[in-house]
Amino acid sequence: MTPSSNDPFEHTAHWPAELLSEAREVVAYYDALASTYDESRFGHTYGTCLDAIERSLLKEWLVGPRILDLACGTGRFLDLASEGVDLSPEMVRHARERWPDKRIHQAPAWQIPVEDGAFDTIFSMHFFMHLRPRTLHLILEECWRLLRPGGLLVFDLPNALRRRRAGPSASHPWHAATTLEDSQLLAHLGSRWRRTGQRGIALAPIHRVPPPLRKALVPAERLLARTPLKHLASYHLVKLEKRA
Incomplete structure (x- = not known):
């Protein structure tokens, strides 16, 4: 476990003003949610089904003993990970209580205190969707640094078409606001990454199905995630390989 100050912004003089402002808002939001996050998001049938779908896809793609849960x-x-990192002090506190033997860093995702090439796989769920393009670029660069040659980065993003229909959050415009068309994602990857997989998450409207029937949809979701219909899913799980 890596000890840290309770103030995640103790050493931020060199951060760009826009990045600092964004980070403060996101950390405040998740600090306030930390004590009820698990129960409110995953303590019901829809959350249980979503967790099962995401977990099965991650287990299929994660490789190696050295795995980082980014924004854990x-x-x-x-x-599923050997280490975790998050910037929210309250989220980190709960994670450390839950996993006292895990090494969990309190640090920004673009500046993690770990040596180059430390990980075989990095995965991140429900995080990249909150990032502005500049921040996303910084974090992709940091993930590239932290992975061994040929290492994998796995993350999810909302479906651009479905997200446009939903519109931004009125209270938190950054929340799940980042979607990337296929061409935009490839532009971000450049020559440093190779996309090796993509799956769909939440193709069926599980939240609209009566709770007693929701679990029955999970096996179908796992199958549909691998078909061409995956492009219609609410979220896409992407797998990238670090080029040497």
């Missing part, structure tokens, strides 16, 4: 929150997926 309260540690929902830390059983």
